[in-house]
Amino acid sequence: MTGWLTxxxxxxxxxxxxxxxxxxxxxxxxxxxxxxxxxxxxxxxxVVGAGAIAEQAGREMSERFGGRPATVxxxxxxxxxxxDNEAVAAAWQTTLDRHGIDYASRSGYGTLTVQxxxxxxxxxxxxxxxxxxxxxxxxVMEGAWFTDGDGDRLAPALIVNEAFWERIGSPSLATxxxxxxxxxxxxxxxxxxxxxxxxEWETEPAAFILTDSFLPLQPETADPMMGAYAPSYEMWVPDxxxxxxxxxxxxxxxxxxxxxATVDGWRSDYAAQEGDPFxxxxxxxxxxxxxxxxxxxxxxxxxxxxxxxxxxxxxxxxRSFGATAxxxxxxxxxxxxxxxxxxxxxxxxxxxxxxxSPLMGMALGGAEVQDMPGFPxxxxxxxxGAAVAVGALAGLLPALGAVRVKVIDAIRF
Amino acid sequence: MTLVEARGVGRTVELPDxxxxxILSGVDLTxxxxxxxxxxxxxxxxxxxxxxxxxxLDAPTEGELAFLGHDVRRIGSxxxxxxxxxxxxxxxQQFNLLPGRTALExxxxxxxxxxxxxxxxxxxxxxxxxxxxxxxxxxxxxxxxLSGGEQQRVAIARALxxxxxxxxxxxxxxxxxxxxxxxxxxxxxAVAAETGAALVTITxxxxxxARSNRHFLLRDGRLESADAAGDVQSDGNxxxxxxxxxIDAQVEAVA
Numbered sequence: 045m046t047g048w049l050t051x052x053x054x055x056x057x058x059x060x061x062x063x064x065x066x067x068x069x070x071x072x073x074x075x076x077x078x079x080x081x082x083x084x085x086x087x088x089x090x091v092v093g094a095g096a097i098a099e100q101a102g103r104e105m106s107e108r109f110g111g112r113p114a115t116v117x118x119x120x121x122x123x124x125x126x127x128d129n130e131a132v133a134a135a136w137q138t139t140l141d142r143h144g145i146d147y148a149s150r151s152g153y154g155t156l157t158v159q160x161x162x163x164x165x166x167x168x169x170x171x172x173x174x175x176x177x178x179x180x181x182x183x184v185m186e187g188a189w190f191t192d193g194d195g196d197r198l199a200p201a202l203i204v205n206e207a208f209w210e211r212i213g214s215p216s217l218a219t220x221x222x223x224x225x226x227x228x229x230x231x232x233x234x235x236x237x238x239x240x241x242x243x244e245w246e247t248e249p250a251a252f253i254l255t256d257s258f259l260p261l262q263p264e265t266a267d268p269m270m271g272a273y274a275p276s277y278e279m280w281v282p283d284x285x286x287x288x289x290x291x292x293x294x295x296x297x298x299x300x301x302x303x304x305a306t307v308d309g310w311r312s313d314y315a316a317q318e319g320d321p322f323x324x325x326x327x328x329x330x331x332x333x334x335x336x337x338x339x340x341x342x343x344x345x346x347x348x349x350x351x352x353x354x355x356x357x358x359x360x361x362x363r364s365f366g367a368t369a370x371x372x373x374x375x376x377x378x379x380x381x382x383x384x385x386x387x388x389x390x391x392x393x394x395x396x397x398x399x400x401s402p403l404m405g406m407a408l409g410g411a412e413v414q415d416m417p418g419f420p421x422x423x424x425x426x427x428x429g430a431a432v433a434v435g436a437l438a439g440l441l442p443a444l445g446a447v448r449v450k451v452i453d454a455i456r457f
Numbered sequence: 458m459t460l461v462e463a464r465g466v467g468r469t470v471e472l473p474d475x476x477x478x479x480i481l482s483g484v485d486l487t488x489x490x491x492x493x494x495x496x497x498x499x500x501x502x503x504x505x506x507x508x509x510x511x512x513x514l515d516a517p518t519e520g521e522l523a524f525l526g527h528d529v530r531r532i533g534s535x536x537x538x539x540x541x542x543x544x545x546x547x548x549x550q551q552f553n554l555l556p557g558r559t560a561l562e563x564x565x566x567x568x569x570x571x572x573x574x575x576x577x578x579x580x581x582x583x584x585x586x587x588x589x590x591x592x593x594x595x596x597x598x599x600x601x602x603l604s605g606g607e608q609q610r611v612a613i614a615r616a617l618x619x620x621x622x623x624x625x626x627x628x629x630x631x632x633x634x635x636x637x638x639x640x641x642x643x644x645x646x647a648v649a650a651e652t653g654a655a656l657v658t659i660t661x662x663x664x665x666x667a668r669s670n671r672h673f674l675l676r677d678g679r680l681e682s683a684d685a686a687g688d689v690q691s692d693g694n695x696x697x698x699x700x701x702x703x704i705d706a707q708v709e710a711v712a
Contacts, residue, residue: 058569361553363538368539
């Protein structure tokens, strides 16, 4: 048994040694043939790695609107039950406490008039609770997102968008810039954060304000039928138990609100959509990668076939000195496999450098990504694995050809 | 000990038009350890085919051929390759060194196919062998930078590095001048004598053939002893010269 193991180990090592020697001797040719594979692997790995960043960017973009998985939104139809926002908020809080839900936020829209230097302008306000920032991955470019204590401020805290901030002269937040808010009375708001523009078309001022700060300010003229503040109630729950929790919370919320109250609940995050919303991107990435790899394999196969033809005499000589057909087969196969493995490592290294470069990050929207994914290990493994697979496939035909060489003819070749 | 024993061995190949062509027929030959055998014959007489059969590179289509007592037709392909690697050393007319490799790497090549210690100690063994053939100073030189005689010495070192029991030399001096040829033959014989290996030489050169103690003539695919029955001369020169003259006469007749 030990003897067999030793012989096998020696056989494997000697085959690899022979392959490495062949690679060294034919390094010029090998280098040329492997450049194609290295570039293909680099492209493949870059596409997969960059795809992960692009996917994360897309995911985070979706999460900014719909919330992280699983975000459940609820709308309240109060009927004959609790009618005012405070009563509904109390019922909501009780329901959340009973279910042990840590992240929840009311989310609604309202309008407050803001006194700018060039006049008073109605500004769209997104009315939320502090947890909304985490639940929707709200990015803040200056200052910080709301904290729980912000609700107790006498001067309401505002997190304004870039257009708002520029309109007041982009002041340093360290100076606690303020604006006059006109609603049900007039109060001074303090700007505590600035969010970057979501797109170049976001030119109108807008701001986030905490629900507890907004409710006392909302104009009393609001007609329930004419767009009065009517928030949705959002909670962030574990993905696996979202459906179950939705039902349970809905029933409990209705019960808290009293007779006649109705609650609608649905998942608003992207993951609730039917199928994988990123599937088209993924398929496109895989398609491109496969085409790239096939081209690399084709180039390698051509060169390997030509090379074996040019080495028939050498193969014959080796056979005359005791190389078995199997040994020649694995030796030729191993040459391409070892070569493509090295090319794969080089390609993956280049891809990592490329994907992690700031330029690529910007191009993929990586600058907007909060949780920048590390270079995906699976991309590196796929790259090297694909390189080895290509080497094995491209080496198969030449290896079979090498085995079919007749020793006598080969020596005379 | 008998290394190779051929009884009525023949080799027939099929021509492209489907007709059979008999290259060898009814060959009887026994080669034992320490033998010095020379085979002469015209081009196309089947010398190389016979050498390929003796070296397990080819199999006969008729007759019986035994290598170390084993019928070669019963030995599997892989086992035959391994047997060839360990027991047979080839020296070719055109040296057949692997281009791009140094002398040392060329001599190491057969050791890549041997298991165990020989593989792990291949560099040392190859170095010793090259020193033995007088090329200790040219270890890292590539074949294209060596003279013909030096190239053949590398080829000899490579053929003998695994200490084969049978050395098959196909026109080993064919590409060398007379003096270098004689030196190379002396070297092969000396190294073979050290290990007790048998040496079978195919040659056109009567003086090279005369160095053997058994002489054969291959004519029209048939092997004939050039050591006349019951009249085997101690040096063999006369018979080999006769055989060569016989070939020349036939060549002239054909012309």
